[in-house]
Amino acid sequence: MIPLSRYLGRLFRGEADGGGLSLVQDAPAVICRREPALAGVDLFRSFGSGETRSYALKGVSADFQPGELNLLMGPSGSGKSTLLAVLSGLLRPDTGTVGALGRDVWRMGEDEMERFRLRHCSYIFQGYNLFPALTAREQLEIVLKWGEGCPAREARCRADRVLGQLGLSKKAHLRPAEMSGGEKQRVAIGRALVKNPSFVFADEPTSALDWENGEQVINLLTETARENGAMVLVVTHDPRLTPFADRVFELADGQLQSETEIETESFEAEACVSGLPSAYEHTPLRNNSLRVRLYDPQE
Numbered sequence: 324m325i326p327l328s329r330y331l332g333r334l335f336r337g338e339a340d341g342g343g344l345s346l347v348q349d350a351p352a353v354i355c356r357r358e359p360a361l362a363g364v365d366l367f368r369s370f371g372s373g374e375t376r377s378y379a380l381k382g383v384s385a386d387f388q389p390g391e392l393n394l395l396m397g398p399s400g401s402g403k404s405t406l407l408a409v410l411s412g413l414l415r416p417d418t419g420t421v422g423a424l425g426r427d428v429w430r431m432g433e434d435e436m437e438r439f440r441l442r443h444c445s446y447i448f449q450g451y452n453l454f455p456a457l458t459a460r461e462q463l464e465i466v467l468k469w470g471e472g473c474p475a476r477e478a479r480c481r482a483d484r485v486l487g488q489l490g491l492s493k494k495a496h497l498r499p500a501e502m503s504g505g506e507k508q509r510v511a512i513g514r515a516l517v518k519n520p521s522f523v524f525a526d527e528p529t530s531a532l533d534w535e536n537g538e539q540v541i542n543l544l545t546e547t548a549r550e551n552g553a554m555v556l557v558v559t560h561d562p563r564l565t566p567f568a569d570r571v572f573e574l575a576d577g578q579l580q581s582e583t584e585i586e587t588e589s590f591e592a593e594a595c596v597s598g599l600p601s602a603y604e605h606t607p608l609r610n611n612s613l614r615v616r617l618y619d620p621q622e
């Protein structure tokens with residue numbers, strides 16, 4: 324019997340066999356420590372001053388679990404992008420705290436914050452923000468070389484692997500001007516995912532895409548949550564994304580109106596998770612009831 328601790332952060336397949344369980348070979352899935360990876364507490368954020376001052380966030384508190392895809396929805400002007408920016412370390416709140424991986428984000432010094440963002444956070448915005456002069460492969464390589472000091476050969480290998488997962492192997496040599504909108508968005512997502520972030524923050528990542536490309540993008544983000552244990556937070560107006568999510572947060576007028584857990588199919592192989600340390604729980608996976616991954620966000 325292989326101790327479960329050996330599997331922390333690694334992939335395995337659990338196969339139920341007549342009530343028993345054997346753990347074999349690599350396969351993606353998620354079991355996460357049920358502690359929020361990210362927690363916003365009583366967040367206020369205003370813009371302007373004096374008589375023109377208005378509050379975009381009015382006391383928002385919310386927890387976000389690792390291994391989950393969260394949607395932030397609500398009417399235009401309700402504060403979604405402001406909340407995303409505050410939670411992701413890009414915009415300082417007036418008051419309130421943001422905790423991430425056990426750290427108080429807004430108490431970090433600038434350098435520490437920069438390192439934290441570089442190591443743990445990825446951002447996906449509407450405009451793609453790709454470098455015009457770089458090829459698809461170079462857009463990914465540069466993140467690894469600059470961000471992690473990754474040697475050129477390894478960076479190329481990792482970039483090519485992610486481009487392959489995105490179905491972009493044949494486009495690796497193209498520059499942004501030579502790509503379609505969907506391809507550019509996939510490269511932007513590849514750039515966000517190549518460093519295996521703990522947090523992915525995406526603001527309207529599908530709004531400029533047709534549904535075929537949009538579905539591909541949301542599938543990639545779902546996989547990132549489920550298979551890498553990342554906490555993914557997506558601001559969107561698109562109700563078609565809801566079935567892909569684990570949780571939907573609804574904002575209105577700067578306040579959280581509701582938090583809805585989206586039902587997933589039941590996890591048949593309960594045997595897979597028996598014997599787990601109590602700090603861990605499984606996250607059921609759609610379409611594949613026997614895949615399990617242990618993930619520890621603190622590692």
Ligand SMILES: Nc1ncnc2c1ncn2[C@@H]1O[C@H](COP(=O)(O)OP(=O)(O)OP(=O)(O)O)[C@@H](O)[C@H]1O
Nearest residue numbers: 370371378379397398399400401402403404405406
């Ligand atoms: N930099 C800014 N300066 C002044 N007001 C701002 C600024 N950013 C946001 N606001 C205001 O804060 C409120 C919330 O804006 P926010 O962009 O967070 O809303 P949203 O829900 O993301 O909207 P949308 O869906 O239209 O993108 C709005 O009233 C907006 O005008």
